[in-house]
Amino acid sequence: MIEDMRVGAILKPGERNQIDAFEMQIGDVAGADLGQLHALSISVGWPHRAEDWQFLRDVGKGVVATDDIGRIMSSAMWFRQSPDLATIGMVITSPRLQTQGTGLWLMEYALQDLEGVDLRLNATRAAQRLYLSLDFVPEKKVYQCQGIVTNAPGEQTISGDLRMLGDDDLAAVIALDAAAFGVARAGVIEKVMAHSRGYGLFRDGVLKAFALCRRFGRGHVVGPVVAADDEDAIAVVSPHIRDHQGRFLRLDTHFETGDFALFVVRSGLAVFDTVLTMSRGKRLADFVSDEAHAPVTYALISQTLG
Numbered sequence: 254m255i256e257d258m259r260v261g262a263i264l265k266p267g268e269r270n271q272i273d274a275f276e277m278q279i280g281d282v283a284g285a286d287l288g289q290l291h292a293l294s295i296s297v298g299w300p301h302r303a304e305d306w307q308f309l310r311d312v313g314k315g316v317v318a319t320d321d322i323g324r325i326m327s328s329a330m331w332f333r334q335s336p337d338l339a340t341i342g343m344v345i346t347s348p349r350l351q352t353q354g355t356g357l358w359l360m361e362y363a364l365q366d367l368e369g370v371d372l373r374l375n376a377t378r379a380a381q382r383l384y385l386s387l388d389f390v391p392e393k394k395v396y397q398c399q400g401i402v403t404n405a406p407g408e409q410t411i412s413g414d415l416r417m418l419g420d421d422d423l424a425a426v427i428a429l430d431a432a433a434f435g436v437a438r439a440g441v442i443e444k445v446m447a448h449s450r451g452y453g454l455f456r457d458g459v460l461k462a463f464a465l466c467r468r469f470g471r472g473h474v475v476g477p478v479v480a481a482d483d484e485d486a487i488a489v490v491s492p493h494i495r496d497h498q499g500r501f502l503r504l505d506t507h508f509e510t511g512d513f514a515l516f517v518v519r520s521g522l523a524v525f526d527t528v529l530t531m532s533r534g535k536r537l538a539d540f541v542s543d544e545a546h547a548p549v550t551y552a553l554i555s556q557t558l559g
């Protein structure tokens with residue numbers, strides 16, 4: 254998919270000269286140098302390891318912009334969660350090239366590949382203007398909670414059977430995630446589960462809530478977490494918190510208040526930053542059941558995968 258597209262092609266005439274000096278070329282993220290991708294995310298202060306980039310390349314597609322001596326200056330990736338819904342992420346421009354049109358250029362490339370698909374992404378403050386200009390609509394804040402686990406909960410009395418998940422639980426996890434997320438994203442969940450330890454809460458043999466946890470960035474991340482209420486969400490996340498006492502843990506949630514949000518913060522995972530979930534096409538609410546006691550996403554897989 255390597256194409257020689259000039260940044261100037263989609264820029265306003267006044268900006269063209271400035272960009273042309275860079276002689277940028279677009280390429281497939283699949284063939285990009287992993288070390289350079291890692292360096293790009295470090296350059297904007299993101300915690301991704303090379304392994305996290307590799308995992309995302311296994312799950313999705315993307316493009317990079319390189320300068321005339323092959324340095325990766327910008328990236329954008331997208332992930333088909335289902336035939337109708339994709340998430341966009343890893344949109345990064347090297348600080349030395351920002352605000353010169355590269356982010357928009359790569360986004361337009363992504364959007365060409367995603368025509369007719371409903372889109373969701375989690376926007377940093379720096380990126381909101383870019384996405385607004387591409388008709389993304391702001392929806393909900395995401396609270397990025399992280400820190401060293403200082404206050405792991407003790408064993409609680411739980412209504413139901415809490416146990417570690419195995420390969421045989423994959424179909425039930427995909428179905429419960431789909432009820433909360435809005436579409437069945439079997440491929441993504443299967444890959445995430447293969448890298449995760451999971452706990453599930455069962456009643457009468459039926460999966461009612463689950464929480465996965467995997468290596469990511471500075472430590473581990475808990476997500477996705479799906480449950481019908483705070484109590485069940487706390488029940489499935491608690492063992493992960495206990496497993497990481499004294500270690501770095503992260504969890505991204507739409508919940509700002511309530512017992513679950515309080516439990517996360519009390520465990521040592523303070524709100525480190527916020528991003529904004531934005532969508533184009535169907536809104537978040539269009540995917541979520543309004544039935545009482547329907548499963549809800551308590552923690553995202555990641556900001557990139559939703």
Ligand SMILES: CC(C)(COP(=O)(O)OP(=O)(O)OC[C@H]1O[C@@H](n2cnc3c(N)ncnc32)[C@H](O)[C@@H]1OP(=O)(O)O)[C@@H](O)C(=O)NCCC(=O)NCCS
Binds near residue numbers: 297345347356377378
């Ligand atoms: C967000 C980011 C990818 C934008 O890339 P870029 O190459 O600078 O984007 P563009 O030059 O195409 O700019 C697109 C629009 O965003 C605006 N913009 C770019 N950087 C911005 C910033 N730091 N703060 C506010 N607006 C910004 C530009 O002014 C432009 O708006 P305009 O057309 O109304 O003038 C880049 O700033 C970045 O890598 N930031 C750090 C990582 C990050 O937050 N990524 C987004 C993940 S959702």
